[in-house]
Amino acid sequence: MNIRESISFFFFGDSCLACGNSQKIDPWLCHNCKEELIACGEHPIWPGKEDAICLFPMNSLTRSLILAMKYKGMQKIASYLVANSSVGRKGEALQILESWGKNMSFVPVPVHSARKRERGYNQCEQAALELSLHCGGKLQTNVLKRRIYKPSQTSLGSGARSLNVAGAFEAKKIQNLKISPQIVIVDDVYTTGATTASCARALKRAGFENIKTCTLLYELPASAMADMVADKKVGWRTEED
Numbered sequence: 001m002n003i004r005e006s007i008s009f010f011f012f013g014d015s016c017l018a019c020g021n022s023q024k025i026d027p028w029l030c031h032n033c034k035e036e037l038i039a040c041g042e043h044p045i046w047p048g049k050e051d052a053i054c055l056f057p058m059n060s061l062t063r064s065l066i067l068a069m070k071y072k073g074m075q076k077i078a079s080y081l082v083a084n085s086s087v088g089r090k091g092e093a094l095q096i097l098e099s100w101g102k103n104m105s106f107v108p109v110p111v112h113s114a115r116k117r118e119r120g121y122n123q124c125e126q127a128a129l130e131l132s133l134h135c136g137g138k139l140q141t142n143v144l145k146r147r148i149y150k151p152s153q154t155s156l157g158s159g160a161r162s163l164n165v166a167g168a169f170e171a172k173k174i175q176n177l178k179i180s181p182q183i184v185i186v187d188d189v190y191t192t193g194a195t196t197a198s199c200a201r202a203l204k205r206a207g208f209e210n211i212k213t214c215t216l217l218y219e220l221p222a223s224a225m226a227d228m229v230a231d232k233k234v235g236w237r238t239e240e241d
Contacts, residue, residue, distance in 0.1 A: 016028070016029050016030040016033050017029060017064045017065060017068050018030075018033040018036075018060070018061045018064045018065070019032070019033055021033070026080075027076075027080070028065065028068070028074070028077060028080060029065075033061060034084070036061055037056075037061060037062070037065075037081075037084050038084050038089070040056050040057060040059065040061065040062065041055055041056045041081075041084060041085035041086055041089075041093075042086055042091065042092070043086065043091075043092055043093075044085075044086060044092060044093040044096060045057060045218040047190050047193060047218050049193065049213075051211070051212045051213060052190065052193065052196070052212065052213035052214070052215070053093060053096055053097075053213070053214055053215075054190050054214075054215045054216070054217060054218030055081065055082065055085035055086070055087065055093055055214070055215070055216050055217070056081065056085060056216060056217050056218070057217070057218055057219075058189065058217045058218060058219035058220070062081075062216075062217055063217075065077050065080070065081060066081075066188060066189065066216065066217055069081075069123050069188070070123060070188065073119075073120070075120075075121045075123050075126050076126065077123075078123045078124070078126035078127040078130065078188070078216065079126055079127070079129070079130040081127070081216050081217075082127055082130035082131055082134065082216070083130065087131060087134050087135070088130075088134060093214075094134060094135070097131070097134075097135050097184070097214065098135060100182065100184065100212050101180075101182040101210065102136065103136065103137060103138070103180045103182070104132075104135060104137040104138075104180055104182045104183070104184050104212075105137060105138055105140040105143070105179045105180045105181075105182065105183050105184070106128040106129075106131050106132040106135075106137050106138065106139050106140065106184050106186055107128065107140050107141075107143045107144055107183055107184065107185055107186065107199075107203075108122060108124035108125045108127065108128040108139075108141065108144075108185075108186045108187075109124045109144070109185060109186065109187040109188075109195055109196065109199055110122065110124075110141075110144050110145055110146040110169070111124075111146060112146045113146075123188055124186050124187055124188055125139070125141060127186050127188065127216055128141075128184075128186035131184070131186060131214060137180070137184070138179070138180070140179055142172065142177070143171055143172055143177065143179070143183070143203070144169055144170075144171050144199055144202065144203070145169065145170050145171070145172075146168055146169055147168060147169065147170050168198055169198055169199050169201075169202040170202050170206075171199075171202040171203045171205065171206035171208070172206060173206050173207055174206055174207035174208055175207065181208055181209065181210060182210045182212075183203055183208050183210065183211045183212065184211075184212045184213065184214050185199050185200060185203075185211065185212070185213045185214070186213075186214055186215070187213070187215045187216075188215060188216050188217065189215060189216065189217045189218075189219055190213070190215040190217070190218050190219070191218075191219045191220075191221050192221050193213075196213045196215070200213070
């Protein structure tokens with residue numbers, strides 16, 4: 001646990017992030033909630049695309065973890081989610097990732113430099129690192145760059161999401177990089193796929209062709225607006241992600 005996470009525990013208590021139970025067996029979840037998390041991640045979700053998988057569905061349990069990860073300084077939750085998915089437990093998701101290729105480059109969706117200075121980290125980097133460790137690939141943080149600061153995607157519909165991230169990313173030319181040309185874009189939440197699709201377009205312009213996507217959570221687009229309203233009621237900050 002890093003200093004930021006230690007401070008978070010000081011302020012937010014030592015109870016389960018999902019149910020509030022104080023009898024925990026690991027840093028964030030009680031035994032029952034951890035078992036539920038593992039069950040939720042037994043099978044990955046295909047969000048309507050053959051080249052993208054999501055490790056967990058968005059539900060009350062996973063949503064509590066993702067919000068704490070993004071807004072309360074608990075960046076290691078990204079690794080925790082991967083470790084307790086069927087990637088970390090050597091199940092179906094790991095088999096899918098391994099079938100995509102060997103020595104893959106795991107490229108996190110970048111945050112704007114101003115956002116990273118404010119938050120102190122990019123949670124997608126943590127997820128990409130954990131995935132690379134389980135799959136024998138390599139984390140690559142120098143491939144993609146976020147050019148433009150954009151407002152939150154949460155309150156936007158599918159078409160507006162695509163416009164919101166249009167041109168937001170740029171990638172280094174493949175010939176200028178000594179990395180595997182097989183790319184897995186890593187993001188925290190997949191709703192409409194607008195963000196990862198924008199990243200993929202930037203990578204294709206740079207010469208990459210074999211591009212896949214893996215995200216921690218999948219959220220139905222219809223529920224995203226309701227989540228934003230609920231977040232505001234309990235005081236979570238919405239932002240560019």
